[in-house]
Amino acid sequence: MTLDLPFIWAGLIAFAVLAYVILDGFDLGVGILFPFVKGERNRDEMMNSVAPVWDGNETWLVLGGGGLFAVFPLAYAIIMPALYAPIIIMLLGLIFRGVAFEFRWKTRRGQFLWDWAFAGGSIIAAFAQGVALGALVQGIPVANRAYAGGWWDWLTPFSVLTGIALVIGYTLLGSTWLIWRTENHVQRRAYDIAAWAAPATLILIGIVSAWTPFLNVIYQQRWFGWPQILLVIPVPLLVMLTSYIIIKGLIERREASPFLASLFLFVLCFVGLGISFYPHIVPNSVTIWDAAAPDNSLLFLLVGASVLLPIIIAYTVYSYWVFRGKVGAKSAYH
Amino acid sequence: MNIFDPLVLARLQFAFTVSFHIIFPAFSIGLASYLAVLNGLYLLTKKPVFMDLFNYWKKIFAVAFGMGVVSGIVMSYQFGTNWSVFSDKVGPVLGPLMGYEVLSAFFLEAGFLGVMLFGRERVGPKLHFFATLMVAFGTFFSAFWILSVNSWMQTPAGYAINANGQFIATDWWAVVFNPSFPYRLVHMVLAAYLTTAFVVGAVGALHLLRDRSNQAARIMFSMAMWMAAIVAPIQIVAGDFHGLNTLEHQPAKVMAMEGHYDSHPDGAPLILFGIPNPAEKRIDYAIQIPKLSSLILKHDLNAPLAGLDTIPFDRQPPVAIVFWSFRIMIAIGFAMLGLGIWSLWLRFSGRLYDTPLMHRAAILLGPSGFVAVLAGWITTEVGRQPYTVYGLLTTAESVSPIAAAAVGASLVAFLVVYFALFGAGTFxxxxxxNKAPQPHEPGLDPDEPIRAGGIMPAPAMDAAGARQAAE
Structure with missing residues (x-):
């Protein structure tokens, strides 16, 4: 039996991207919420809740980008120029919010500047990621192993909608994270914000999901063709069940269940995307086997990845586990 | 050179983002090792001043490392956005090496950095020292893979080309340990050590000028000057070997470095200074020593050396940039050596801490390592032109099919953002x-959260410890 290395790597890259989206999603969400919570002490508390983990979270983005280059160079070479503007804008947003973690504590006079850098960078990065996702879903023209579209193709009503949807979705993740990890004023604000972010996210998921099949006939077949509809029908059913758990948790003032259910909602959306895309990596034009580097390249990196990735994951899980519990404004680690 | 050409803009953008990025790793590779040495010296001697120094430099390391992380995220996307054809063609060979770099950096960030920065009280001195060593080792490992990638682009080996026009690996060992890699690795790691040593030396000198009895300042200055005296000459020798390797594999680069437009059949002169004149293909106002270049490069006064007249014009690197950047690097190297020798003389006559003129010179040379590193990289990267993969793939063929307006706009955005944010970080x-190191130098402010260092086990342990204490 031979290993289907492109398939294995597609799974690993998908895992890295999913890990990035749900992990950085909640800490970007905390940044998005910064303007909605007043008081430096409260903001200290919010930032402290994600400070120990944000950089590890963002490293999954490097792993996704670097991994794509390593194992699916053709896809990397097509997608990056196609999404040129949103990718660059996302990177600039991430730089702003990344340095804010460090610099906000180095100055008192300029602290408000870094508050704005943190919030603005988070919102811009989230919106650009959503736009990039929408542009990818709506399809990328390819000719001769290269992107063959124009420089503004990424900007469409659909991609703007997905951009807004992701900002709102990250807001839901961020607010439910804060519900789980903070107390008193910040937690009460987080409940207020989650109360509208949750329904808004669900409505936007509904609109995007309803729109997607009309973008491309292949998506329609994936979702409505017989008999695979039997395989995909659990996804929308689970979305409904998860939505119910989120709303119920918020109404009953539960602390952990809204966040965990919101995470699961993102996982379901990601699975939905996977159903639409597979087996393509660039929708409708390049499959994972077309884009894959030769097997010896995939194997060479897989050796290292299969040793290091489990250690990294175990370590990440362990850190989150022992770091559970409420965060005070000044009690991050003493 | 047309500034509105997308190729030129893409090159400027890559040059700018990678130049900004290399400053931070060049500093943190050296500083990580310095921290490991300080930690080890404290364990060995139990003198509190070494722990004071460790805590002093640790705070600076945290900021520099954070800036290296965020500028590094940009680099992992630059290849795809601006050099998509290059990415498609070299991905199968270079992608896995970059993948190893990302994995090892990730491992380092997730693992040991947090313990090093915050965990001494929690994990005990031995494990803390081990974590510090692992951070130093991890930064080295990152450099190892990135330099292997760059060296392969300079001296490709162990590859074949498939039906899609992609490079594929036939021998991974030959790919990783390609002909120029060992030389480049040694030269760059030594450069990182020297860069850090001169920064440490300048900070020590600054505080000696203010208070020459400051024990911590004396020690850091003394250690930095030992590095200058010992590593600067080693670096000059290593650089010479690197140059001979370049002559063997990339002769056109050496011709541009030397300013040899013409071939010299019986001994080439060493041009010390002059002004390259690309139109007339000669060096104007050249000050040169006859036959010395042949002696250095071929170890024979009369050895013939080919010039750029043997290379087709469209395969020549731009001479002026390479000529100047090479001389800047060399001049700084010898200035470093000079300071090292001066420090030895003062040390043995007992005046190392009492010579303000020397301390001022050390402050002046404080940032020189960064300039030398950038000048060296400009020499080797511009000297590789017009290729990205030497002799096989041209830069013009590598670029993304992107309009000049898009590349130009993103370049301006990077310029503005980098100067504003990294300017603030440098400040x-x-x-x-500027703060003097104190006895009982505090570590990171415990009221601040943890920012740069990835997933931190130390706060986790603190939280767990606090919980246990409460129960």
């Missing part, structure tokens, strides 16, 4: 350096 670092 905060300089402010930390």
């Amino acid at each position: 905060y670092i300089l402010r930390l350096m």
